[in-house]
Amino acid sequence: MSIDFSLTEDQELLREQVRRFAEERIRPGIEQRERDHEFPSGVMAEMVDLGLLGMMIPEQYGGAGADVLTYAIAVEELARVCPSVAVTMSVTNSVCAWPIQTFGTEAAKDRVLPEMAASGKLGGFGLTEPGAGSDPSSMRTTARRDEDTWVLDGEKAWITNAGFASWYVVLARTDPNAGKKGISAFVVPADAPGFAVGKPEEKMGLRASRTASITFSGCRIPADYLLGQEGHGLAVAKATLDHSRVGIAAQALGIHQRALELAVAYAKERVQFGRPIAEHQAIQFKIAQIATELAASRALTYRAAIENGADAGRYAAQAKLYASEAANRACAESLQIHGGNGFHADYEISRLYRDVRVTTIYEGTSEMQRLVISRHLLR
Secondary structure, eight states: OOOOOOOOOHHHHHHHHHHHHHHISSSHHHHHHHTOOOOOHHHHHHHHHHTTTTSSSSSGGSOOOHHHHHHHHHHHHHHHOHHHHHHHHHHIIIIIIIIHHHHOHHHHHHHHHHOOOOOOHHHHEEEBTTTBSOGGGOOOOEEEEEETEEEEEEEEEEEEETTTTTEEEEEEETTTOOOOOOOOEEEEESSSEEEEEEOOOOSSSSSSSSEEEEEEEEEEEEEGGGGSSTTTTHHHHHHHHHHHHHHHHHHHHHHHHHHHHHHHHHHHHHHTTTTGGGGSSSHHHHHHHHHHHHHHHHHHHHHHHHOSSSSSSHHHHHHHHHHHHHHHHHHHHHHOOOOOOGSSSSHHHHHHHHHHHHGGGTTTTHHHHHHHHHHHHHO
């Protein structure tokens, strides 16, 4: 199979546009926002005009109707400057808007998608619970049918955009006796009766991205906010994660790219033993390795973005696995090149080193990606 990774003129223009926006509108004040754990509400409002919060929503609902590769390019460029902004945008597009447009009823799509595309309403995704992470069969959140409504009870943990999102895709158990086949997916509005947001989590990185628990106490939503069929929730979640992992790979790409840029710039300016450290072979080899792994990550991620066949989930898992782990290595080596300065909070690589760590964890750990890949190959 021949693969053409060349970008269209529109994609190249988008890359330039998003990079310019990130440098001019996001980078100023980024360190202060990270220190203060300040959610970038102003930045998100500006992103609406660029169409970045409804990138893959079909044009009939007011979205840009972009393909996955175009979306991945935008995530990559945002993450190069601010991973917190990138994950806020990525979650809204990939694990909220996408399953709604793919599995939602016409009533749900007509209600939610135009609002997300045109008004900048953010989205969230509720799968993980305090006692159920990689094992969704341990899920305790329930949903029961009550005439023309569903009633949810339970708690979801580690929810990106919690408190700022207007819409959440939530998994809940609808049949306690059916195991994995007793789980369904729903779209839940933040203003639904019985919905509440917990205290923000204190995180190692992505400090300007809001993460908190969400709880449901007799939370009522319309019956037509069910996504797909009752009992098919895990299929919805699997398809969503197969799709969204490309976005996490793209986020890792952006961080990796910036780690390389910082390593090269610092190596040229830092003088030791009478000459720039860039002239030392040990540093040259580190930079060569970072650059080579970046090229491999980008090839895997772009391949996953254009893949839509039976093995799309495997390619997405491979891209997420390799790109996230390579980006972690890149940040570690870039920080090492910075020496003691890299350990100081005033240096950008210090923030990237903290931010990149979670890319091997959320939306499926590296261990789960290896399981997904092996199951595809051994099925």
